[in-house]
Every structure is written in structure tokens, then in C-alpha cells.
Amino acid sequence: MWQLLPPAALLLLVSADTPAADPSKAVVLLDPPWNRVLKNDHVALKCQGDYRVEDNSTKWWHNGTRISSQTSSYIIADAKVEDSGEYECQTGLSALSDPVKLEVHIDWLLLQATKWVVNVGEPIQLKCHSWKKTPVVKVQYFQNGRGKKYFHQNSDFYIPEAKLEHSGSYFCRGIIGTKNESSESVQIIVQGPGTSQTVSSFFPPWHQITFCLVMGLVFVVDTWLYFSVQRHLQNSEEWRNGKVTWSKGP
Incomplete structure (x- = not known):
């Protein structure tokens, strides 16, 4: 099969499949580590990168538009729907970071996860987050419509090692005051060893x-x-x- 392609074409395919590592690229981190938040939540975006000795300023972008903030942390004290979008940062000695997407929702309950796409063997952590941290009781987590975990008091649902069967649609439900509230469903994908892209995926x-x-x-x-x-x-x-x-x- 390899003989069908000249060496130059094969080299192009390999280089296209293997992105060049860029240790100088900045990284945007969320604190707390949830990319889905509720209105009025407090969110901190932190930029990690190398700085010049004489310049420790940081450049920030929101949906491609430059933000006036020049500190290493961009604070959203009272999240609004218009704060949703992609955030990027850059330091004096770093390349522009990959975008990090933030979603601000309006609801009573919101299902949060540290990662929505995980590999087999990695942990899965789900949180049933309430608006303004309103107390929630009798919290239950669902996968594909079936109950998976129940807590009398609101607690995180933790899966130590993800398996392929943990992929699916998840939501949480709980009692706030006298009302039974549910979050919207979100998809979690668990990737097996064979799902990563390789050079062979370029060939039919x-x-x-x-x-x-x-x-x-x-x-x-x-x-x-x-x-x-x-x-x-x-x-x-x-x-x-x-x-x-x-x-x-x-």
C-alpha cells in the first residue's frame, strides 16, 4: 500500500497528522475548572506562559476581540450570557494559546464536567450545579435516561476509570425548595485506544x-x-x- 505513494507525499501525510509541539504556546485555565457555568457565577481565566523580565503583561481576546485586561488572570465576577464564547491569551514569550470555550447558561440546575471527551481509564467528574449555590437535596444523576447515582445531599458523581459504556447523554435532577428541577442533557464521549487518528486514517x-x-x-x-x-x-x-x-x- 505504501508503494502507491511517492516518499514526498507520504512525508506530507505524516507531518500533517502529527502536529508540531509548541512548548512556548500559552495555555488558558479555568478556575473553577468548569467550562459551563450559570448566570451570576464567578469565573477566573488564568494564562500560563513565559514572560519577559521587563514585561509581565498578558494579552487577552474574547471571540477574537482584544480585551483591555493585561493581568495574568481575567476575572468574571458576575457572569452574564454575553460572556460566553472563546477566550485566548498570549504572554511576552509565548505563542497565542488555543481557544477555551466558556458557556454561560440561565437555569436552576446545570450539569458540569471537567472534561466532555475522555479516554478509557481516565476519571469522570460530574457536578450538579445550582444557581447562586441554592441548596439542592435528593440529587440524582442519569445516563441515557436511566438513574446512575443518588445523593440525599448534593454531591459530585465520580467515576474513577472511564469505560466505553460510560459514553452517553447525562443530566441531573434535584429538589430546590418545593420544586423538582432538572438540568439539560449533555453528551460525554469516552474514547478507546482505536479512536485516535493515525496516518492510516488518510487512506481509504x-x-x-x-x-x-x-x-x-x-x-x-x-x-x-x-x-x-x-x-x-x-x-x-x-x-x-x-x-x-x-x-x-x-
Whole structure:
């Protein structure tokens, strides 16, 4: 299979699949570590990167627009819906960070997770967060509509080692005052060892390659036969007034 591609093309595919490591790239961290928050929550975004000795300022962007803050931490004391979006930062000796998405919701309950895409064996931590930290009792966590964990008092749902069957749609439910409230559902994806992208993912499956090669060969042979028959007819036929007369070929 590898012989089908010249070395230069193969090198391009490998380099395209393996992003270059950039240790100087800044990193945006959320504190607390939830990217989904409720209105009026307190959120701190912290920028990690290398600074010049004479300059410790930090540049921040929100949805591509520069923010006036120049400190290493960008504080949102009272989150609003318009604070939702992507945040990026950069320090004097670092490259621009990857964007971190923040979602601000309006609801009584919100399901939070440290990560929404996890690998097999990694922990999963879910939190049933209430608006303005209003007390919640009889909290229950659901996966794909089925109850998974119940707490009389509000507590985090912790899965020490994720398995493929832990993928699915999750939400939480609890009692606030006299009302039974539920969060909206969110998707958690657990990736197995075979789900990561490799160089082989650039190539189609073997049966597709075989089919394409066979069809190409059939096309070439069919084209050759067509022109060969045409030449033979031209040498063995004479068209006169719409009639065909046959002559003996060499």
C-alpha cells in the first residue's frame, strides 16, 4: 500500500497528522475548572506562559476581540450570557494559546464536567450545579435516561476509570425548595485506544482501493478495445451513399 505513494507525499501525510509541539504556546485555565457555568457565577481565566523580565503583561481576546485586561488572570465576577464564547491569551514569550470555550447558561440546575471527551481509564467528574449555590437535596444523576447515582445531599458523581459504556447523554435532577428541577442533557464521549487518528486514517479501506484499481483497469481496457475496433472498422469498411461495402483486409 505504501508503494502507491511517492516518499514526498507520504512525508506530507505524516507531518500533517502529527502536529508540531509548541512548548512556548500559552495555555488558558479555568478556575473553577468548569467550562459551563450559570448566570451570576464567578469565573477566573488564568494564562500560563513565559514572560519577559521587563514585561509581565498578558494579552487577552474574547471571540477574537482584544480585551483591555493585561493581568495574568481575567476575572468574571458576575457572569452574564454575553460572556460566553472563546477566550485566548498570549504572554511576552509565548505563542497565542488555543481557544477555551466558556458557556454561560440561565437555569436552576446545570450539569458540569471537567472534561466532555475522555479516554478509557481516565476519571469522570460530574457536578450538579445550582444557581447562586441554592441548596439542592435528593440529587440524582442519569445516563441515557436511566438513574446512575443518588445523593440525599448534593454531591459530585465520580467515576474513577472511564469505560466505553460510560459514553452517553447525562443530566441531573434535584429538589430546590418545593420544586423538582432538572438540568439539560449533555453528551460525554469516552474514547478507546482505536479512536485516535493515525496516518492510516488518510487512506481509504482496502476494499475501496481494490475496487478503484479494478474499475480503472476496466476503463483502460474498454477504451483500448473501443479505439481498436474503430480502427479495424475504418480499415475494412467503405461508406458510400449511406451503404456499406466490404473489402478484404490485408
